Amino acid sequence: MTRRPDADGAPFAVELRGITKEFPGTLANDRVNLTVRRGEIHALMGENGAGKSTLMSVLYGLLRPDAGQILLDGREVSFARPSEAIAAGLGMVHQSFKLFPSFTVAENVVYAAEPRRFGLTDRAEAVRRVAALAEEHGLAVDPSAEVGDLPVGVRQRVEILKLLYRGARTLILDEPTAVLTPAEADALFGVLRSLADEGRTVLLVTHKLREVMEGSDTVTVLRDGRVAARMRTADTSADGIAAAMTGRAVELDRVHPAGSPGGAVLAVDGLTTDGVRDVSLTVRAGEIVGIAGVAGNGQSELVEAVAGLRPVTAGRVTLTGRDITDATAAERRAAGLAYVPEDRTAVGTAPAATIAENLAMGHHRGHGLLRPGWLREHARVLVERFGIKAASAGHPAGSLSGGNLQKLVIGRELAHESPLLIVEQPTRGVDIGAVQTIHDHLVAHRDAGHAILLVSAELSEIRGLSDRVLVMYEGEIATELTREEADEPTLGLAMAGGAPKPGSATTAPASPAPVKSVPLKEAP
Template sequence: MTPPRADAEGAGVVEGSDGVAVELRGITKRFPGTLANDAVDLTVRRGEIHALMGENGAGKSTLMSVLYGMERADAGSVIIDGREVAFASPSDAMAAGLGMVHQSFKLFDSLSVAENVVYAAEPRRFGLVDLAAARRRVRELAEEHGLSVDPDARVGDLPVGLRQRVEILKLLHRGARTLILDEPTAVLTPAEADALFAVLKSLAAEGRTVILVTHKLREVLEGSDRVTVLRDGRVVARLVTAETSADQIAAAITGRAVELDRIHAPGTAGEPVLEVAGLSTDAVRDVHLSVRAGEIVGIAGVAGNGQSELVQALAGLRATTAGRVTLRGGDITHASATERRAKGLAYVPEDRHAVGTAPAASVADNLAMGHHRTSLSSRGLLPPAAVRAHAKRLVERFGIKTSSPEVPASALSGGNLQKLLIGRELAHDAPVLLVEQPTRGVDIGAIQTIHDQLIAYRDAGHAVLLVSAELSEIRGLADRVLVMYEGRVAASYTKDEADERTLGLAMAGGDTRTQVKAAD
């Protein structure tokens, strides 16, 4: 621990801290079977956007948990604005001027924006919560920082981009001088991400400090001042963003050369395997499409235009009001999700926590799901040895970082949970794979691996319907691209036609090619 120098009031002030907002010295944190942080040093200056990068399981989240008082370090010191601190909880961190926006927002859907922003820090009048003052406060903060949002709107009715603004307003209301954002653009559209970074740059220009935990190289290169890279719990690179490149950052993260934004060669399409005719739900209107064996069909669109609802309907999780769905020539329009899986449909949902996995169950049990009725079943029983062997194979094949297959899935990082989900579904070897956001929250090296696995799955003769918010992912993987707009398939493009400008125009409703081509 760095010995503090006592100031006039007796508080610990660390020498040489001018201009430094946050300093972590020698942070070490162990969990059973894992050294998450190994003597990590991190210095973040006032008024900068500092990116923290690394593979899933590299120790980023643990380090931020130590900084924010959610975990206690086994060794090392935390210094905020020149004073050594020992946070017992996030409340202590907030009192010291830190604020954190988590991947999973901490909001009350049933309350208004203003009520969420001032919660536990409410303005009062005559001993009662002053809602009029709360609304005024939100309007003032929103106008000052370019975070436009209706103070009276119900949070549960807001799109994800506006919910994130509410989280940031909460921190500003509490006077946060240092903001920690964990994967802030994982659920944002490109336009929402650009708007977020405009706000972050404005906050930095005011003298606030931003620590950005992310996997997205483009955002780091365009929006950060400096980058610290962790690998296996250690700092392996400290970079000035303006003096580095995407390739250099990627190599530091993975320890090897990585081919970024690769455009894969098109596959050889066979006969239609999944066919959709006139499908409608509460959010989807008259959709026609087909996916052939040996083909990846990508679906692009701004969030909220029906992509997720369409895939949920195809997976049997959302009721349809019209239309027909066939799988290998058989009508599955009214089949249950279990029946569709039995007929040859695998599914990677967007929400890996609530839909894709059982967080309280073990990694091994999660990897067995869906296989328990088929390859792992023996006379109606599920032999534990078979479950363990199956888990070991998939953990090794897909690079899932876990201390043991017996730990609960909730112990995995978000990226490793995604690897679990992808690996489990690919292992079904189903004729059709529905996959939403396959690399959301996944590190650069794992993205390349998952992409290669999806291409190999296609080349083995399977049909893949891919939904992704990442246009580079759609362009790199898809043999054909459909664009959804206001619940309809508004346009269809070949791989050669699907450049970013064309797709962006169609996603904004600027290209309305007929659906006839979409079903080709």
């Protein structure tokens, strides 16, 4: 069976007709039609839970549709598994990485398509090919590095290299720039544009309006599992796309008013650990301190050391006046530290446990058996407060979309009113409307007198939320900037290791003021 061709007379590169996919309690895709031309970058947008990832999983053979047809280049296809989609010329980079942590970068990239020599895998040739591919596309990685040792941002580059290595004619990228800096994202879009110019097709799932406006040719918007709008990018605006996604006007790139800092809550003095050297910083009550930097410059290692997930080899960490340098992660949480990790799946949640159980985790010790009724009510309150879209709090957390899983983690950590919140990538993979909501919650948490240490790859997020900004480069604090000084050119220069504009910000007072820790309410 074939469908009508596009305006140039050629069949559509991808055509989805009447795709329907239902899960228990959720109609994820409701008779979705989508057409994508050969040689274009086509953006697929929508709020969390709108059905974007489900639709792409159907196209890629990860899910079987309940109804509908899939056509590639005018030919109807049906995939029972991704390997069949790969053979048909499709490649997909997922939100959740599909990598072997114990393998090297090269081994991950060439897996199942290894170069051979005398019947054996030619490891040297694999390294050479991956190095050449990485250099060609500006995706800096060490082919010999073990993936489990790499920060999240570098792992994303490995996923992109896997797709490019296989030379797919149609590329599906699900939030590919979620962990990239603006400069890295621009470089990636240069790669995607060159691929489209070669006649390949790019299907891009993203929440980032700037990328869509600057890098895509056409946009399809899903809302509640249905197509809400189709438009040529040149004929619309960021505000128009946001309104189509949410059904309401959305204020973009909002800069929140400054906080009113009080006494120091977190004081880090001369901290050294793997990937971090002699870092000192202070975060005060009623203040958001942002950390900016290109992925792989020590941000994750610093946060893990402060949170108790990585040993400190030198230096001191104090929280509300208490030395927690040698405290366990559980002891730090009991002392008043809440933590939203950058990897919400592997670190932030237990995907097989229920949503209700995940919402109670982390602050439950010392309260005995948590009764089912309390768990349900606790979950109901947080699901409603943070807009978590779920059929039931009794469903596994792993059944949530990436953005809703992020809301779960943030909601859980904010709910306990801890004096210090460390939050990494708070809006990664989250839709435009939810970004505003999360930002409002963080600012309200700050204004209630809490201290927040924020790590984000989004410069607009750093600039919109932070009262002070620290820039990390090669494991050190390269500069400290006031919110007025932290414009994008200055941040970009500092992140690249260039000489930053001299900061006028002074170091916050190091003597901590007592801050009351509010414990989790007793389960009835």
